[in-house]
Amino acid sequence: MSxxxxxxxxxxxxxxxxxxxxxxxxxxxxxxxSVPVKSIKICxxxxxxxxxxxxxxxxxxxGLFVCFEAYKxxxxxxxxxxxLQAGYLFPEVARRRAAHLLKxxxxxxxxxxxxxxxxxxxDVITSAMAKRSQALSTLEGYSGYGAEQGEKALRxxxxxxxxxxxxxxxxxxxxSDGAKCDISRxxxxxxxxxxxxxxxxxxxxxxDSSVIMxxxxxxxxxxxxxxxxxxxxxxxxxxxxxxxxTVARTDIxxxxxxxxxxxxxxxxxxLTRLVQFAKDNGSIIVYDSAYAxxxxxxxxxxxxxxxxxxxxxxxxxxxxxxxxxxxVRLGWTIVPKQLLFSDGFPVAKxxxxxxxxxxxxxxxxxxxxxxxxLSPEGLEAMQEVIGxxxxxxxxxxxxFNSLGFKVYGGKNAPYVWVxxxxxxxxxxxxxxxxxxxxxxxxxxxxxxxxxxxxxxSAFGHRENVLEACRRFxxxxx
Amino acid sequence: MYxxxxxxxxxxxxxxxxxxxxxxxxxxxQGNGHCTNVPRNVNLEKLQNNYLFPEISKRELQHxxKxxxxxxxxxxxxxxxxxxxEKISLSxxxxxxxxxTAEGYRGYGAEQGNQVLRxxxxxxxxxxxxxxxxxxxxSDGSQCDISRxxxxxxxxxxxxxxxxxxxxxxDxxxxxxxxxxxxxxxxxxQNIVYMQCGPENNFFPxxxTTPRTDIxxxxxxxxxxxxxxxxxQLQQLVEFARDNGSIIIFDSAYAAYIxxxxxxxxxxxxxxxxxxxxxxxxxxxxxxxxVRLGWTVVPEELLFSSGFPVINxxxxxxxxxxxxxxxxxxxxxxxxLSSEGFQRxxxxxxxxxxxxxxCSVIDxxxxxxxxxxxxFASLGLKAYGGVNAPYVWVxxxxxxxxxxxxxxxxxxxxxxxxxxxxxxxxxxxxxxSAFGQRERIMEASWRLEKLISNEKALFNSVENxx
Numbered sequence: 001m002s003x004x005x006x007x008x009x010x011x012x013x014x015x016x017x018x019x020x021x022x023x024x025x026x027x028x029x030x031x032x033x034s035v036p037v038k039s040i041k042i043c044x045x046x047x048x049x050x051x052x053x054x055x056x057x058x059x060x061x062x063g064l065f066v067c068f069e070a071y072k073x074x075x076x077x078x079x080x081x082x083x084l085q086a087g088y089l090f091p092e093v094a095r096r097r098a099a100h101l102l103k104x105x106x107x108x109x110x111x112x113x114x115x116x117x118x119x120x121x122x123d124v125i126t127s128a129m130a131k132r133s134q135a136l137s138t139l140e141g142y143s144g145y146g147a148e149q150g151e152k153a154l155r156x157x158x159x160x161x162x163x164x165x166x167x168x169x170x171x172x173x174x175x176s177d178g179a180k181c182d183i184s185r186x187x188x189x190x191x192x193x194x195x196x197x198x199x200x201x202x203x204x205x206x207x208d209s210s211v212i213m214x215x216x217x218x219x220x221x222x223x224x225x226x227x228x229x230x231x232x233x234x235x236x237x238x239x240x241x242x243x244x245x246t247v248a249r250t251d252i253x254x255x256x257x258x259x260x261x262x263x264x265x266x267x268x269x270x271l272t273r274l275v276q277f278a279k280d281n282g283s284i285i286v287y288d289s290a291y292a293x294x295x296x297x298x299x300x301x302x303x304x305x306x307x308x309x310x311x312x313x314x315x316x317x318x319x320x321x322x323x324x325x326x327x328v329r330l331g332w333t334i335v336p337k338q339l340l341f342s343d344g345f346p347v348a349k350x351x352x353x354x355x356x357x358x359x360x361x362x363x364x365x366x367x368x369x370x371x372x373x374l375s376p377e378g379l380e381a382m383q384e385v386i387g388x389x390x391x392x393x394x395x396x397x398x399x400f401n402s403l404g405f406k407v408y409g410g411k412n413a414p415y416v417w418v419x420x421x422x423x424x425x426x427x428x429x430x431x432x433x434x435x436x437x438x439x440x441x442x443x444x445x446x447x448x449x450x451x452x453x454x455x456x457s458a459f460g461h462r463e464n465v466l467e468a469c470r471r472f473x474x475x476x477x
Numbered sequence: 478m479y480x481x482x483x484x485x486x487x488x489x490x491x492x493x494x495x496x497x498x499x500x501x502x503x504x505x506x507q508g509n510g511h512c513t514n515v516p517r518n519v520n521l522e523k524l525q526n527n528y529l530f531p532e533i534s535k536r537e538l539q540h541x542x543k544x545x546x547x548x549x550x551x552x553x554x555x556x557x558x559x560x561x562x563e564k565i566s567l568s569x570x571x572x573x574x575x576x577x578t579a580e581g582y583r584g585y586g587a588e589q590g591n592q593v594l595r596x597x598x599x600x601x602x603x604x605x606x607x608x609x610x611x612x613x614x615x616s617d618g619s620q621c622d623i624s625r626x627x628x629x630x631x632x633x634x635x636x637x638x639x640x641x642x643x644x645x646x647x648d649x650x651x652x653x654x655x656x657x658x659x660x661x662x663x664x665x666x667q668n669i670v671y672m673q674c675g676p677e678n679n680f681f682p683x684x685x686t687t688p689r690t691d692i693x694x695x696x697x698x699x700x701x702x703x704x705x706x707x708x709x710q711l712q713q714l715v716e717f718a719r720d721n722g723s724i725i726i727f728d729s730a731y732a733a734y735i736x737x738x739x740x741x742x743x744x745x746x747x748x749x750x751x752x753x754x755x756x757x758x759x760x761x762x763x764x765x766x767x768v769r770l771g772w773t774v775v776p777e778e779l780l781f782s783s784g785f786p787v788i789n790x791x792x793x794x795x796x797x798x799x800x801x802x803x804x805x806x807x808x809x810x811x812x813x814l815s816s817e818g819f820q821r822x823x824x825x826x827x828x829x830x831x832x833x834x835x836c837s838v839i840d841x842x843x844x845x846x847x848x849x850x851x852x853f854a855s856l857g858l859k860a861y862g863g864v865n866a867p868y869v870w871v872x873x874x875x876x877x878x879x880x881x882x883x884x885x886x887x888x889x890x891x892x893x894x895x896x897x898x899x900x901x902x903x904x905x906x907x908x909x910s911a912f913g914q915r916e917r918i919m920e921a922s923w924r925l926e927k928l929i930s931n932e933k934a935l936f937n938s939v940e941n942x943x
Contacts, residue, residue: 251513
């Protein structure tokens with residue numbers, strides 16, 4: 001048994017944020033923190049260990065040396081987590097970035113990797129959050145625990161802003177601290193005995209949360225897929241919409257549109273087929289609409305625009321990419337009353353139970369910000385920032401087009417999906433990083449269907465995006 | 478303040494016991510409504526009732542419907558009531574404003590939490606026990622952390638809880654699939670070990686008769702009993718865990734309420750780093766119940782049986798199933814712990830000695846607790862806790878706690894929490910929480926005095942006992 005081999009490679013937190021607090025601290029965003037570095041000594045001796053009561057270390061006498069073996073509990077590691085292949089994708093990208101900065105401390109690294117918003121939040125929104133914060137110091141304004149499902153005013157505003165005429169009511173809406181957390185809470189609702197399908201490529205949280213929950217088998221290195229997950233290939237050839245006639249039935253279908261990472265947006269016709277597919281198979285669609293506001297074409301923004309969807313779908317959404325709330329943390333999930341398990345039990349009841357037991361509501365300050373986002377002024381201000389990122393996306397698309405690349409996405413989402421036929425995407429990632437100091441995201445991080453692609457995200461200050469494009473042109477001309 | 482239950486309807490509120498008849502909730506097909514073919518998670522089916530605190534909220538709402546002009550006083554859900562000190566909320570306001578500037582805007586933070594805050598937590602609460610900042614994971618609160626820990630541990634571990642205990646330990650265990658079936662006869666889940674804690678054993682379980690489990694949830698100061706384990710008791714617990722190769726999950730959410738020299742952290746006990754995880758929260762000491770901020774400490778020394786560090790897997794969960802606590806809340810947390818020119822003389826008297834404003838809010842609640850303890854004592858009732866926690870655990874021998882809850886609610890318009898909501902060990906007890914504005918605490922005391930002295934026979938006070 002080797003303790004060393006059981007230790008994972010050192011993990012690094014994703015880019016650290018810095019506060020504006022008056023204390024002095026490192027405000028470098030590229031600073032990463034390495035998590036555990038164990039310094040256990042391994043003994044190769046064969047003598048009988050003698051227990052050292054006080055320190056709890058086993059003292060092992062071997063020949064002339066005394067070695068110490070660390071105390072271990074008798075609790076088995078969760079075998080589901082052991083199935084995960086590597087760290088979560090984005091911390092891994094962050095790690096590479098940090099390593100790169102160590103190598104080139106003076107490099108002007110530009111991050112078009114992790115889809116992190118960069119532009120300030122409009123005043124109307126932050127003022128509301130500041131106001132709520134200060135109100136917490138007053139008798140009239142102080143509030144303690146909020147409803148776990150979210151503040152009523154916000155739920156009402158979400159319903160009327162995004163779902164009016166779709167028959168979604170405020171009590172179908174559950175406010176959260178973001179889509180990533182909601183995905184895991186949904187997995188907890190579903191449990192380990194359901195099967196799931198994902199698009200391939202897809203946002204890694206769907207697959208990873210499924211593995212953690214115990215829904216999957218082992219990772220199969222030859223195909224780079226987990227057993228028991230149905231991967232629905234999405235490629236340029238099929239217009240990034242799976243051929244449903246070849247897709248096996250699963251209980252749950254994760255579907256993201258506009259898509260992360262490909263940027264593809266499903267048409268009304270496609271979503272109608274998806275809803276029919278789910279209906280025919282008695283499946284539940286978990287529809288991720290985090291990027292809906294980036295839609296330029298006339299495609300549905302909500303799955304509930306499709307008739308019949310309320311009986312087959314859940315929708316998750318987020319303020320992250322709408323309002324720059326990636327750090328503020330606010331999102332929502334819709335579980336229609338009409339969505340029932342096979343025994344007729346409403347899914348929303350179980351989701352509510354999870355929300356009440358495994359969660360305690362989104363931060364009240366963040367919710368005040370969310371409400372301000374949905375005011376007429378807030379909506380207008382958000383659209384301006386989104387327009388800015390959309391312009392970034394256009395610039396990036398034009399750059400890669402002009403360099404002769406096959407470029408996808410970029411029209412309905414802040415991601416550009418660039419094809420590097422025949423090449424390993426981590427190699428392309430590394431080459432771009434090494435030669436241009438630009439961080440992107442390798443397509444294979446999103447599943448085997450992402451191999452041969454690079455995702456370039458369009459969040460960033462305009463100068464950085466322009467500079468990045470200059471460097472791409474230099475590299476690929 | 479009470480929480481509004483908006484979404485799903487609950488079982489009929491007529492019966493005093495909140496047991497839900499599963500069948501009545503089961504089939505709710507609406508005419509020709511489509512049912513999916515997705516099976517319901519059997520673990521969720523095993524849950525016996527709604528989560529305790531929404532159930533209490535529901536009762537409060539029903540009561541208000543019945544008596545719309547009643548001045549209801551809530552000593553039920555442990556929800557803080559006093560405003561957050563200005564220094565702290567100003568920090569959060571400033572941070573929010575800064576998000577509108579190029580220099581001050583921040584996107585995704587580290588999922589483990591802001592580095593400065595992690596360091597501040599390590600230095601404020603764990604300086605003498607050498608917990609490193611990289612072992613501190615900032616979160617949006619203990620309730621969420623408990624579930625993330627369950628995701629980490631998976632369905633195949635066994636757990637022990639104190640009886641009574643904070644319901645999230647058991648409920649999350651059921652949800653993740655560890656607990657087995659509920660047994661009506663005992664009121665317990667089959668696979669969970671319930672460690673009885675009562676006055677007869679000084680609210681500390683008899684470990685000589687406790688079977689081994691992988692995980693031991695232990696809350697001190699305790700919710701709901703208010704008991705803070707002594708150093709000796711915690712030493713026994715750590716030794717027990719060590720001997721059994723178990724992991725303690727130590728909930729120290731109320732450590733700031735300790736008034737004697739009971740340990741404030743499990744890591745004060747030698748050897749604990751190799752057997753324990755500690756969870757804690759800003760909720761009850763900073764009034765952050767709505768702001769949402771807490772932390773979990775996973776020592777690097779804590780290893781699974783294979784030697785794999787638990788912290789590695791917890792980090793993976795945090796990176797995959799979570800995206801960090803709100804940056805504004807974290808700015809508030811930092812302000813709570815910041816020295817701001819105070820002396821850096823930390824004693825165990827008040828961990829937050831440097832944050833006078835917070836200490837005075839805690840003192841305020843402590844004074845509330847004293848008032849309530851005295852009230853019950855003067856009525857001849859045995860009231861436990863209240864010394865090291867903002868909860869008073871009142872014994873009503875021979876009476877069903879939901880009945881007492883209802884009687885108190887009906888006759889005095891005061892919300893409490895029935896002890897059996899915390900497990901079978903809570904039967905015959907009522908938990909009274911001490912959060913609230915002083916005048917309401919006084920008013921509540923007065924109403925309780927009137928009720929209990931008028932209805933001595935009903936409440937079977939100590940005078941009538943042997």
